[in-house]
Amino acid sequence: GAGVSQTPSNKVTEKGKYVELRCDPISGHTALYWYRQSLGQGPEFLIYFQGTGAADDSGLPNDRFFAVRPEGSVSTLKIQRTERGDSAVYLCASSLVPSGTDTQYFGPGTRLTVL
Amino acid sequence: QQQVKQSPQSLIVQKGGISIINCAYENTAFDYFPWYQQFPGKGPALLIAIRPDVSEKKEGRFTISFNKSAKQFSLHIMDSQPGDSATYFCAARGGSYIPTFGRGTSLIVHP
Numbered sequence: 001g002a003g004v005s006q007t008p009s010n011k012v013t014e015k016g017k018y019v020e021l022r023c024d025p026i027s028g029h030t031a032l033y034w035y036r037q038s039l040g041q042g043p044e045f046l047i048y049f050q051g052t053g054a055a056d057d058s059g060l061p062n063d064r065f066f067a068v069r070p071e072g073s074v075s076t077l078k079i080q081r082t083e084r085g086d087s088a089v090y091l092c093a094s095s096l097v098p099s100g101t102d103t104q105y106f107g108p109g110t111r112l113t114v115l
Numbered sequence: 116q117q118q119v120k121q122s123p124q125s126l127i128v129q130k131g132g133i134s135i136i137n138c139a140y141e142n143t144a145f146d147y148f149p150w151y152q153q154f155p156g157k158g159p160a161l162l163i164a165i166r167p168d169v170s171e172k173k174e175g176r177f178t179i180s181f182n183k184s185a186k187q188f189s190l191h192i193m194d195s196q197p198g199d200s201a202t203y204f205c206a207a208r209g210g211s212y213i214p215t216f217g218r219g220t221s222l223i224v225h226p
Contacts, residue, residue, distance in 0.1 A: 004158070031212065042121075042204045042216030043159065056213065091158050098212040101147055101166075106158025 002026070004107035006092050012113045013082055021077040021110045025094030032075050033104060034067055035091040043091055049075060050098055082114045118142055119207050121217030129225050134192040136220045138205035141186065145207035149214065150179065150190050153202045162203070163190070195224045 005024040013019050025032050031050055035043035045059040049069045057067075064082075069075040079086055089111050093104040120139045128134050138148075147166055151159035165172045165179040165188065172179045178191040192199055202221050206214035 033213070040218065042206070042219050044216070045213045048213060056211065059213075093158070095212075101164070102212065103161050104214075106160065108156060108158050 004092055004094050004105050006090075006107040006110050008110060009108065010111045010113075012115065014115050015082060015084060017082050017114075019079050019082055019112065021079075021090050021112070023075045023077070023092030023094075023107060025073065025075070025092070026105055027073075029094035029096050029105075030072070031095045031098040031102070031104075032069060033093040033095075034075070034077050035093065037089045037091055037109065039088075046077070046090075048098075055098075079112075082112075084114050087112055087114045118215045119205060119217045121205050121220060123220060124218070125221040125223075127223045127225065128195050130195065130197060132195050132224075134190075134195045134199070134222055134224070136190045136203055136205070136222075137187065138189065138207075138217050139185075139187045140207045142207070142209065142215075143186070145209040145215075147208040147214075148179070148181065148188050149206050149208070150177075151204040151206065151216075153204065153219075159204055192222075195222075197224045197226045200224050 007022045034046040037043045048056040052072045064080045067077045089109040091109045093106045095102040095104045149164035150162045152162045153159040167183045176193045181188045202219045205217040208214040
């Protein structure tokens with residue numbers, strides 16, 4: 001079956017612009033996670049959805065970052081007034097149900113470059 | 116504040132050798148310790164995971180050793196192959212569903 005997909009694979013934007021990054025989770029997975037991975041670092045948690053609601057958004061760095069999952073499937077990460085420091089790979093993951101040992105399946109990521 | 120410390124940052128081994136990557140954690144609430152493998156241009160993929168009620172878990176050529184008292188765990192890759200060349204991340208999770216990742220180890224296996 002299809003895995004987690006993310007679009008676009010690469011996004012180049014200018015400082016101050018608005019960007020949207022899309023994640024299509026594995027069908028039937030109720031939990032969806034967004035991470036940010038900077039060069040040479042491990043993934044850093046941003047936000048976690050259970051169904052349509054954000055169950056934990058404690059990792060969002062500031063109010064320029066926002067994410068939605070209106071129908072409990074596809075999610076969009078939105079970044080306003082982008083800054084050069086936002087440049088990173090943004091990873092999405094999904095899992096069947098959230099539990100202590102659920103496997104999170106990651107997408108290939110969107111590489112965001114802010115010029 | 117780095118809750119999971121991983122070493123080494125990079126590792127080069129010969130084909131057939133043993134690769135060893137170490138991690139240490141601070142938060143005693145962590146109760147699930149997965150390892151992820153990431154190839155360039157791909158997302159991390161779960162490789163193997165362990166709970167602290169066991170000291171070792173083996174799956175094929177991959178073994179996790181866990182030392183609860185020392186708050187350390189390690190990944191051993193036996194008979195390392197060039198196809199194992201990738202970045203490996205340890206992680207720790209407890210209480211919430213959100214893993215805390217180490218900084219990663221870039222492994223190169225020479226043929």
